[in-house]
Amino acid sequence: MASSSNPKSSAPSASAPSAQPAAVTGVQLMRGIGARPARGFWAEAWSQVVKKPTAVAAMAWLAVVAFFAFFAPVLASGHPLWMSWTDAAGVRQSGSPLWQNLRALDLILLALALAGTPYILFGERGRRMSRVWTVIGAGVVAIAILAIASFVQGRLEAAATEAARAAIRSASAETFVQPLVRRPSGGYIIAGAIAAVVTVVFSLLPVGRPGVRVPAVVLASLLATAALGARWTPPLERFDYTQREAAGAITATYTVVPWSPAQRYSELQRKPPLTVFGKATGLKPEAAPYGRVFLMGTDAFGSDVLSQVLHACRLSISIGVVSTCIALLIGVTMGAMMGYFGGWVDLLLYRVVEIFMAVPVLFLLIVAVAVLPDEFKTTYVIMGIIGCFTWTGMARFTRAEFLKLRHQDFVQAAQATGVPLRSVLFKHMLPNGVAPVLVDTSFAVAAAISIEAVLSYLGLGPVDSPSWGKLLSSAISQEGEFKPWLAIYPGAAIFLTVLSYNLIGEALRDAIDPKLKKARV
Numbered sequence: 001m002a003s004s005s006n007p008k009s010s011a012p013s014a015s016a017p018s019a020q021p022a023a024v025t026g027v028q029l030m031r032g033i034g035a036r037p038a039r040g041f042w043a044e045a046w047s048q049v050v051k052k053p054t055a056v057a058a059m060a061w062l063a064v065v066a067f068f069a070f071f072a073p074v075l076a077s078g079h080p081l082w083m084s085w086t087d088a089a090g091v092r093q094s095g096s097p098l099w100q101n102l103r104a105l106d107l108i109l110l111a112l113a114l115a116g117t118p119y120i121l122f123g124e125r126g127r128r129m130s131r132v133w134t135v136i137g138a139g140v141v142a143i144a145i146l147a148i149a150s151f152v153q154g155r156l157e158a159a160a161t162e163a164a165r166a167a168i169r170s171a172s173a174e175t176f177v178q179p180l181v182r183r184p185s186g187g188y189i190i191a192g193a194i195a196a197v198v199t200v201v202f203s204l205l206p207v208g209r210p211g212v213r214v215p216a217v218v219l220a221s222l223l224a225t226a227a228l229g230a231r232w233t234p235p236l237e238r239f240d241y242t243q244r245e246a247a248g249a250i251t252a253t254y255t256v257v258p259w260s261p262a263q264r265y266s267e268l269q270r271k272p273p274l275t276v277f278g279k280a281t282g283l284k285p286e287a288a289p290y291g292r293v294f295l296m297g298t299d300a301f302g303s304d305v306l307s308q309v310l311h312a313c314r315l316s317i318s319i320g321v322v323s324t325c326i327a328l329l330i331g332v333t334m335g336a337m338m339g340y341f342g343g344w345v346d347l348l349l350y351r352v353v354e355i356f357m358a359v360p361v362l363f364l365l366i367v368a369v370a371v372l373p374d375e376f377k378t379t380y381v382i383m384g385i386i387g388c389f390t391w392t393g394m395a396r397f398t399r400a401e402f403l404k405l406r407h408q409d410f411v412q413a414a415q416a417t418g419v420p421l422r423s424v425l426f427k428h429m430l431p432n433g434v435a436p437v438l439v440d441t442s443f444a445v446a447a448a449i450s451i452e453a454v455l456s457y458l459g460l461g462p463v464d465s466p467s468w469g470k471l472l473s474s475a476i477s478q479e480g481e482f483k484p485w486l487a488i489y490p491g492a493a494i495f496l497t498v499l500s501y502n503l504i505g506e507a508l509r510d511a512i513d514p515k516l517k518k519a520r521v
Contacts, residue, residue, distance in 0.1 A: 058500035188229035259304035326387025331394025339402020401433025442505030
């Protein structure tokens with residue numbers, strides 16, 4: 001043979017990257033030119049979402065908000081990070097008031113962030129999403145224990161107050177609930193009992209692998225018990241570190257933002273940004289604590305605006321995510337039952353959906369806040385009300401998808417093989433019909449944040465948490481004077497957060513749209 005060509009030299013190198021053409025024809029696709037490796041549905045959708053700069057910017061902003069939601073109590077606090085003083089005996093003492101005054105929720109979230117992040121990032125990449133859900137589940141268990149314990153503590157405080165009043169009237173009145181309220185040992189007892197019950201309930205749920213679920217639930221329960229016992233008594237709301245430091249009684253080192261949201265100075269009402277604390281209060285320069293500046297000014301009560309903006313990130317994230325998760329759980333369950341069974345079940349349950357659709361959520365919240373006792377005017381109650389009355393859209397989306405899927409071959413095969421109804425609904429049908437529901441979920445989170453902002457603007461929001469809407473309401477004084485910094489900073493935070501969720505929802509909707517998917521191919 002005269003041919004001297006080498007087959008190996010004419011074949012393309014396996015290691016050389018093949019350039020993908022910008023556009024291909026159908027004939028070229030049949031020949032394998034421009035063909036891409038097959039990917040899963042959600043992997044393909046995610047790849048389309050991250051191609052949009054607006055969606056990436058929105059996720060970056062929400063990541064910043066989530067960061068401050070976890071770490072704001074450490075980054076913005078009027079309690080010194082480290083303090084030294086001389087006691088009555090003349091002995092030099094030192095400690096961290098900031099650590100001692102962190103709440104139980106702060107300790108739980110810090111532990112989840114510091115321990116959960118390495119657990120998610122380091123390990124087998126293929127099971128990373130499973131680890132994410134494990135950390136989220138542990139957080140749900142710990143916060144559920146905290147919510148129940150907070151309710152029990154409120155009822156015990158009311159009972160202790162009533163017992164104290166009865167003790168004044170009668171010396172024989174029993175006051176056995178007071179130790180449970182005012183001693184740390186009472187916190188460990190109550191939190192441990194609640195944690196035991198919650199651990200049993202969550203361990204029996206048919207979710208995830210038992211080998212991972214049970215240890216995660218146990219660790220979360222132990223974390224919640226330790227945090228509640230250590231922080232059973234409420235932290236200081238009023239403190240005089242600044243005055244003591246100015247008098248030379250203590251030496252203190254503060255964190256990045258040296259102000260707490262509840263730290264008020266009546267002489268510093270509505271001060272503009274970059275106000276220096278010493279000059280505003282008339283202290284001498286040598287007596288004014290170093291670096292104490294109100295970077296975003298103060299509000300109508302003389303509180304720092306920046307610390308409130310940072311602490312309010314937690315309220316907005318929690319209100320939006322938790323209430324939407326409650327709505328998602330109710331809506332998907334109701335929609336799955338309507339779409340799968342049809343007939344009289346669909347007819348009856350859809351009437352329930354229409355009843356809930358007719359309820360105005362904002363007016364319901366206003367009435368609820370007006371009539372509920374003070375111990376019920378908390379963030380948890382507002383989350384529950386929003387979640388229990390905003391699930392109708394998710395139920396209708398799920399119903400429509402299940403009506404299309406219930407006659408598919410894979411559903412009938414699952415029914416023929418005797419698969420339990422729970423598995424048919426939530427393991428076979430739900431993954432194939434959840435895409436429109438998830439798109440609606442992002443819009444629901446934005447709507448929940450807007451509802452909370454409006455409620456706080458009207459002065460009816462949670463009384464135990466700083467809020468962007470509450471800050472926005474103080475922009476105009478009773479005399480009609482407008483302070484722009486009190487409107488710009490919280491207003492921008494509300495706008496960017498709501499816009500970010502909407503942009504992510506639109507990007508996800510475009511990514512899963514079958515018509516746009518065909519156009520991309």
